[in-house]
Amino acid sequence: MGLIRNHYVGRTFIEPQQSIRHFGAKIKLNPIKDFLKGKRVIVIDDSIVRGTTSHKIINMIRNAGAREIHVRISSPPTAHPCFYGIDTPAKTELIASSHTVSEINRFITSDSLEYLSIEGLRESVKNGGCDFCDACFTGEYPIEPPVDLDSRQLTLFEREIVI
């Protein structure tokens, strides 16, 4: 193992302040220098949200002596927020909403970056027996998102107030 994960530290992307997120990324993973030194490393992650955590991890691996770092993401780029219960940030904070893959590659300072395609994702779940939501990748929301896109979540029940 090149990185040891500290399971006592929570997920970093839900922390509200940038400084806290950076601190989270740093203490959550510890690089094993003897293992990483001089190696060509492939980092596989499930998503890139803001890009700040990935940047921090790549820096950490590079500082541990890795020669090359190639990042592979097992989902398409997360370019749209979720309004159905997953705590993603607003669209403007999602790096893939305003940057190309090569720009994200530059931002996180990896040597190469590739994502799973939307076709590849759909192919991988085609035996699931139902149509899955893929709105955070495609922007095609199965239920209309709020008109006010700053809203973080859909209101599940509209209450009628009778005076």
Ligand code: SF4
């Ligand atoms: S796939 Fe749909 S429900 Fe799941 S996180 Fe993305 S927008 Fe939310």
